[in-house]
């Protein structure tokens with residue numbers, strides 16, 4: 537009988553709630569209005585002939601590298617940031633190696649690392665746990681992944697901590713996943729050249745509104761990027777995404793507009809949580825994690841009935857009773873807050889009648 541590898545057999549399947557997502561989608565930290573109109577125009581101009589040939593990644597990679605003030609050899613375009621994580625796991629992990637992950641954090645780290653047969657060492661930390669991470673390092677530690685800002689908390693790790701981590705563990709690849717960089721403005725991408733084991737992942741799925749096109753970036757030291765290119769398909773990024781990417785990068789006016797909308801929405805939502813006396817994590821991303829308490833399921837369901845999708849994070853480490861709500865434009869936020877007030881007051885009434 538055909539059998540998957542032992543590491544795969546023992547994995548749990550990750551099934552995010554992707555079905556029936558109609559309404560205001562504040563459940564997956566996507567851009568809620570979509571990409572720049574320039575990207576859409578480019579998309580509409582694509583011809584049958586464009587789709588007939590294999591994608592050529594290099595010219596767009598060069599353009600993106602220059603946008604990031606890196607050299608092309610330091611940059612690999614990937615099929616979303618997810619592929620960047622996957623490639624790092626495939627390049628650096630042997631069975632029995634150790635991977636350090638902070639928890640709670642983004643689920644795909646565990647999945648890609650777990651599938652290699654590496655041992656996952658989880659380090660709890662709602663605030664970046666530098667000393668606990670360093671305490672768990674062994675000579676088998678080969679990969680450390682930090683989402684910055686973190687998902688689902690929106691918390692930021694200090695740049696000095698990230699650099700200290702990379703310097704202290706030279707035998708491990710240290711990936712700083714900056715999927716939400718545009719909302720935080722903090723990066724270590726400019727430190728890649730000075731660190732032989734530091735990688736940065738970015739994505740066009742969030743601020744740029746292109747999650748459906750699947751395109752991301754991995755930046756890293758030239759010598760190591762040569763290793764990653766060996767593992768990567770030359771056709772990993774699709775032609776449509778490559779055609780659209782130059783427009784996306786050039787239209788910074790659009791990205792800045794959307795980021796401004798998100799930042800203002802985020803403070804509005806945080807103010808609302810304070811007014812409703814709902815505990816939350818101050819966020820540097822395009823979402824806020826809030827403590828709803830016992831009735832998370834009822835809350836998520838009631839919000840959905842109001843046409844607003846939010847994400848129950850109760851199954852994440854230390855997040856029982858917490859719900860993550862993405863923020864988009866000010867207009868979306870007005871709809872969100874209206875629904876939130878209504879649902880929260882219904883929950884409060886339910887609590888009172890239960891007493």
Ligand SMILES: Cc1ncc(COP(=O)(O)O)c(C=O)c1O
Nearest residue numbers: 616617618642683687715739741
């Ligand atoms: C921290 C983090 N990294 C990566 C991703 C995935 O990004 P992409 O759509 O580019 O694969 C997500 C998506 O939610 C995320 O939260």
